Amino acid sequence: MATTLQLIMLALVGGTLGQANNTDHKQVLTSIVKQLEGGLELHLRTSEDGGNDLVQFLMQEKSSIIISAKQEEVPSRAKIMRHHFFIFDGVHQMQEIRTSLFNTDGFYILALENNTIEDDVLLMEFAADVWLQHGHSRIYYVQLSKKSVLLFNPFLQRLVVVQDSKTYSRIYKDLEGYHLRIYIFDSVYSSVIGDGENKVLSVTGADAKLAKTVARQLNFTADFVWPDDEFFGGRLANGEYSGGVGRAHRGEVDIIFAGFFIKDYLTTHIQFSAAVYMDELCLYVKKAQRIPQSILPLFAVHMDVWLCFLLVGLLGALVWLILRAVNLILGIEGVPDGSRATRISYFGAARRIFVDTWVIWVRVNVGRFPPFHSERIFVASLCLVSVIFGALLESSLATVYIRPLYYRDVNTLRELDESGQPIYIKHPAFKDDLFYGHNSEVYRRLDAKMMLVAEGEERLIEMVSKRGGFAGVTRSASLQLSDIRYVMTKKVHKIPECPKNYHIAYVLPRPSPYLEEVNRIVLRLVAGGIVGLWTGEAKERAKWSIQRFPEYLAELDVGRWKVLTLSDVQLAFYALTIGCLLSAIVCMAEILLGRQRRLHSPK
Ligand SMILES: *[C@@H]1O[C@H](CO)[C@@H](O)[C@H](O)[C@H]1NC(C)=O
Ligand SMILES: *[C@@H]1O[C@H](CO)[C@@H](O)[C@H](O)[C@H]1NC(C)=O
Ligand SMILES: *[C@@H]1O[C@H](CO)[C@@H](O)[C@H](O)[C@H]1NC(C)=O
Numbered sequence: 001m002a003t004t005l006q007l008i009m010l011a012l013v014g015g016t017l018g019q020a021n022n023t024d025h026k027q028v029l030t031s032i033v034k035q036l037e038g039g040l041e042l043h044l045r046t047s048e049d050g051g052n053d054l055v056q057f058l059m060q061e062k063s064s065i066i067i068s069a070k071q072e073e074v075p076s077r078a079k080i081m082r083h084h085f086f087i088f089d090g091v092h093q094m095q096e097i098r099t100s101l102f103n104t105d106g107f108y109i110l111a112l113e114n115n116t117i118e119d120d121v122l123l124m125e126f127a128a129d130v131w132l133q134h135g136h137s138r139i140y141y142v143q144l145s146k147k148s149v150l151l152f153n154p155f156l157q158r159l160v161v162v163q164d165s166k167t168y169s170r171i172y173k174d175l176e177g178y179h180l181r182i183y184i185f186d187s188v189y190s191s192v193i194g195d196g197e198n199k200v201l202s203v204t205g206a207d208a209k210l211a212k213t214v215a216r217q218l219n220f221t222a223d224f225v226w227p228d229d230e231f232f233g234g235r236l237a238n239g240e241y242s243g244g245v246g247r248a249h250r251g252e253v254d255i256i257f258a259g260f261f262i263k264d265y266l267t268t269h270i271q272f273s274a275a276v277y278m279d280e281l282c283l284y285v286k287k288a289q290r291i292p293q294s295i296l297p298l299f300a301v302h303m304d305v306w307l308c309f310l311l312v313g314l315l316g317a318l319v320w321l322i323l324r325a326v327n328l329i330l331g332i333e334g335v336p337d338g339s340r341a342t343r344i345s346y347f348g349a350a351r352r353i354f355v356d357t358w359v360i361w362v363r364v365n366v367g368r369f370p371p372f373h374s375e376r377i378f379v380a381s382l383c384l385v386s387v388i389f390g391a392l393l394e395s396s397l398a399t400v401y402i403r404p405l406y407y408r409d410v411n412t413l414r415e416l417d418e419s420g421q422p423i424y425i426k427h428p429a430f431k432d433d434l435f436y437g438h439n440s441e442v443y444r445r446l447d448a449k450m451m452l453v454a455e456g457e458e459r460l461i462e463m464v465s466k467r468g469g470f471a472g473v474t475r476s477a478s479l480q481l482s483d484i485r486y487v488m489t490k491k492v493h494k495i496p497e498c499p500k501n502y503h504i505a506y507v508l509p510r511p512s513p514y515l516e517e518v519n520r521i522v523l524r525l526v527a528g529g530i531v532g533l534w535t536g537e538a539k540e541r542a543k544w545s546i547q548r549f550p551e552y553l554a555e556l557d558v559g560r561w562k563v564l565t566l567s568d569v570q571l572a573f574y575a576l577t578i579g580c581l582l583s584a585i586v587c588m589a590e591i592l593l594g595r596q597r598r599l600h601s602p603k
Contacts, residue, residue, distance in 0.1 A: 025147040029054075029109075030061055031165040032140060032149070036107055038082030039064035049087055054111055054144060058085060082106035089113050091122040098126070103136045105511035111142040124159055127152035135251065137513040138168070154178070172517050175220035180514070182215075183244060183253040184208055185227035188279070188477045189538055190258055192227060200224035206534035207506075210276070211257035214521050218514070225253055232258075234429055235266040244507060245270060251509045255518060259504035263433070271510040274519045275503035276531055280476040281434060282498040283416065283423065284461070286468030287490045288407040294570045299405055300396040309389060316382050317357040320375060321350060327372045334371035361386050402562045409493045416471060416495060417442050417449075423471045426455045430473050434499050443499070465491035477535075481542045485552050488543070 033040070040062045042055060047069060049055055059065060083106045088094045094110060101108060115123070123141060130136045131154045140162065141150040149162040155176035160167065184190050184200075190207035194200050203211070203224060215222045225247070233243015241249045244256050248270040259279070262272050291299050327334075344352070359366050360382050370376055410416050423446065425431065435447035453460070460472045465486050472492075479487050479494050486492045506522070508515055525531050546552050 025142070025149050026057060028149045028162050028164060029057070029142070032107075032109075032162070033058065033061045035165045036062075036083050038106065039066060040083045040085060041066045041068065042085045044069050044087060052087065054142065055085075055087065058109075083108070085109045085111070087111045087113065090115060091119045091126060095122075095126055098130060101130060101134065101136055101139075103134055103511060105138070107138040107140065108136075109140045109142060111144055114145045115143055123150075124152075127159060128154070128157065137172075138511070169516055172513050173218065175218050178220050179223050180215075180220045180254040181225050181252070182211060182222040183225045183227070183247060183256040184211060184258055185231050185244065187231065187258045188475055188481060189535060192224070194226065198226040200226060206531065206538050207257045207259060209534050210522065210525060210531065211255075213525065214255075214257075214518055217521050218517055232260060232427075232429075241265075241267060248507045248509045254508070254512070255514060256507040258506070260507050261433075261502040262505050263502065269510050270507050271512065271515060272505040272507060273515065274523045274526070275505045276522060276526060277504050277535055279502055279504055280498040281430070281473060281500040281502070282476045282479070283413075283471045283473055283495045284464060284479065284492045285410050285416065285419075285421065285471045285495065286464050287493040288409045291405045291407060293567050294574065296400050296405060296568075297397055297571050300400045301393060305392070312385065312389075313358055313361045316361060317354045320353045320357055320370075320378060323372070323375050323378060324349065324353060324370075327374065332372060332374075335369075335373060335376070357382070363387070363390055401564060401568055404490075406490070410495055412497045413446060413495065413499065414442050417445050421449075421469060421471050423450045423473060424453045424460055425450055425473050426453065426460055428452055434473060461486055461492060471495075477539075480539050484542045485546055485549065488546055489552050 040058065042058065042065060044050065044055065044067060050067070082104065086094070086097065086108070088110065090112060094112065112119070112123070127139070127141065130139060131152055137152075137154070139152070141152075141159070142148075143150065150159040151162050151167055151171060152158075153160045153171045155171070155174070155178045160171065162168075184192055184203045184207060186192055187205075187207065190203060190205035192200055193202045193204070211222065228243065230243030230246070233241060233245045233247075235241055235245070240246065244253075244258060244260070245265045245267065247253045248256055249267045251269075255273075259276060260272070261279075262275060353370075356366050356370075356379075360379060363383075363386050366379070370379060410419055425434075431450055431452065434450070435443040438444070438447075461474065461483050464470065464472050474483070476494070476498060479492075483492075487494065506518070508518070522531075
């Protein structure tokens with residue numbers, strides 16, 4: 001602590017004394033230091049180093065600085081400060097700290113005071129070793145005697161002179177055919193074709209196309225890693241990580257080109273690329289039953305249309321009655337028509353009007369026109385309305401025969417909650433993803449209904465489609481891609497209200513020198529709409545692939561001519577049967593009643 005204070009004092013005094021010469025390597029360092037976000041820690045050998053030209057210079061350039069004199073303190077400080085500066089006599093001294101270099105996403109500036117010809121070779125070996133063994137790419141080497149700043153280019157296997165702060169990213173723009181370990185597994189937008197002996201032959205899908213584009217742009221050779229069964233993976237109960245997350249966490253792969261939800265995977269050793277697309281987590285249930293053919297016409301239009309039909313019929317009769325009453329009270333002269341009707345009672349007239357209204361309403365010819373002008377106009381307007389209603393009914397009837405109708409599906413999460421179905425999940429991660437942390441009562445109840453089940457031989461969606469009785473959880477895109485046949489053949493129904501929406505990105509170990517360049521290309525592809533094109537193409541292909549399965553196609557009935565059969569007109573015959581039965585009953589009753597009356601009538 002005392003040394004640190006002493007050094008800060010020294011810095012304040014020395015700052016004015018140091019004569020900064022604007023040589024090239026200082027300009028380079030200036031631009032580099034300006035780019036560094038976060039603090040810089042200066043690790044000095046002794047307090048004399050405080051007077052060093054370069055140290056003075058760095059103290060002027062960087063505002064947030066810690067100075068420490070003991071080089072062993074690195075591990076504890078590594079967390080506080082992002083970037084580190086060391087100064088050494090020569091390469092031999094530098095080699096001693098190799099093990100204490102921390103591979104965070106901060107930069108190291110290693111300065112060498114003097115160097116000989118053989119030191120150049122040693123420096124090269126050191127740089128290559130640090131890169132290969134520790135994967136540490138962010139080290140600037142400053143040769144004070146030569147006034148040069150160097151970076152190691154692992155792809156060309158040599159040290160390059162740094163021109164400006166962009167040199168670092170320029171190195172990672174062209175990987176010169178370097179082999180990167182790329183991880184792709186069977187996911188929504190990617191699939192892997194292997195030779196059966198743990199070797200990936202080829203990869204397909206939107207993610208794979210993107211991976212190939214990145215590989216071409218960055219000029220690297222993709223070595224596809226054989227996927228394990230865990231796919232996405234996550235943190236296990238014992239603190240280890242499985243699947244893709246585990247591989248990135250342990251640094252076993254360089255880039256994972258499979259879409260991960262951007263969320264907390266409980267490790268700081270992985271990082272996400274720029275978001276590539278979005279997806280939702282949705283629930284699905286078994287599709288509701290089809291409405292049987294026999295009662296289909298009743299469901300042709302909504303209940304309210306039927307109600308409206310009845311109501312207008314009754315109202316029409318009422319209006320006509322009022323008109324008649326007004327006409328009679330005011331004593332308006334009727335329209336003379338040839339037949340001089342016999343006078344009938346008021347009740348008889350009212351009954352006549354009621355029957356006539358319904359006759360017009362169902363578009364049957366009315367026997368006699370009403371005797372007043374006003375009533376005739378009313379009847380004409382009623383005719384028009386009935387034509388419109390009739391057209392609506394007829395067209396709806398035609399439609400329901402062509403397109404099968406289903407009973408009402410579960411369309412909201414509230415309805416799902418009310419239906420009382422449990423929710424089966426196959427990934428434990430869904431438990432934290434779906435309903436967790438919401439205030440809503442419905443969400444809380446749904447959260448309690450989730451059950452983790454092992455997906456055995458039969459997939460969950462297969463079970464839902466066959467037996468039903470529970471809801472499943474999946475990504476919305478899955479229902480549009482690999483599982484589209486269940487949706488198209490109306491076996492399962494996706495609840496349109498989806499509880500979660502995620503951005504999806506690729507995963508890299510942290511730190512990774514490739515992140516920025518991968519992001520640059522990914523963002524360009526996203527902004528240019530290319531990713532949208534690829535994902536859209538995948539969806540279209542999935543829709544189209546149903547054509548290869550005649551058994552599904554047969555179930556679909558779409559795009560074919562619907563031939564109406566006798567079974568489609570069942571309801572008409574049922575109605576006729578009921579009518580006949582009723583009339584037969586009435587007829588019998590009349591015969592019986594007539595006979596009784598004749599028996600009892602006085603002779
Ligand atoms: C700065 O460096 C230049 C050469 O690059 C040299 O000519 C000049 O004398 C130096 N100035 C000081 C103050 O050291
Ligand atoms: C390196 O320079 C220091 C002074 O800066 C000197 O004491 C030391 O002898 C030099 N070492 C070599 C190997 O030249
Ligand atoms: C890509 O890498 C190869 C080495 O594998 C190299 O010869 C070629 O020039 C590089 N291409 C580009 C465009 O830099």
